[in-house]
Amino acid sequence: MPRYFMHIRQGGQLIEDTEGVELPDLGAARAWALHGIRDLVGEAIRYGRDDWLDDALVITDATGRELMRVPFIEALPPRLYQALHC
Amino acid sequence: MSNPLIGRLERHGPLTDEEKEVLQRITSRTTIFGPHETIVPEGSTPSHSSLILDGFASRHNHSLDGRRQITAFHVPGDFADLHSFVLKKMDDGVAAVATCRVAEVAHRDLKEITKHFPHLTRVLWHTTLVDGAVHRTWLTTLGRMDARARLAHFFCELNDRLGAVGLANDDSYELPATQEELGDAFGMSTVHVNRVLQDLRGDGLITSRGKLLIINDLARLREEGQYSPDYLHMDQKLERD
16 A cells, blocks of 8 residues: 655645555545544634644655645535635 | 563562562563554453563554554553453453564463462552553543643653663653554544644654654653653552561
8 A cells, every 4th residue: 555644734834744654545545634634623623723724734655746735624514614715 | 681570560669589480480471473463352362461571562442433542552561461360351452563572471370379479469450550540541631631732641651651661761762653553542633643743843842763752851741741650650669468
């Protein structure tokens, strides 16, 4: 199974994932990413923080090549996403 | 090679030569388990209890929908399932996180200890009570602390537990657990675990060098994790008859 690395893009800063996780394909990596974002955002909301709104998860392969970028707001429930997206 | 169980138990008071000999004898049958191998299967009924001599192991339960919760990490000197001597059927499982050398201590030998060595019986009982205290403390961190504090607390705990068996030096130790294993222990996604680890590094609390975890500022890490080692009862002396 390929190893996917999930780095957090926050403003100009990249919080690197040096360990990665083995998953069957990029679809599974996206699902894994969405789960991770919801976990992060859930805790941020619990503590009243909204500093994550412009963050994104950057999924790369082991060579560092970007495969997909998942904005945090894409992990929100549909009506919240629509309210923030327009 | 010195036996980490004897070292750990002697923190509660010196053992007699006879007691040390019997511990050495009952822990002499060893097996090696590679990373992620099962040491004790969930739901099995073992005829021995597994003592970790080297390595790093986890105890886990699976929810009915197949998701894993790690309920404990075990280090050298820990019995992962001393309770199976009394409870018989395992309600959880034990797996190697990193390569483990495990002593398989026959339940019939433990029975002999309870017959002939009252002090050893009490001091082994003490270890299972501390296991329970660690579970209660983890429940408290899981229920009442944010993710960063939970991990800070765990890193302080491990520093003390590994230090007790000579495996932490200057507040640094080998932590072979992956982000996924830490996540399964502390109720976090791997993305969240990575985020917290990088924040702790960025704030100068810890440094990682491969699998080596270095605590740079133990006082601050303890404060963030609201950590006090009292629940480990590490140097509490047990009275002899």
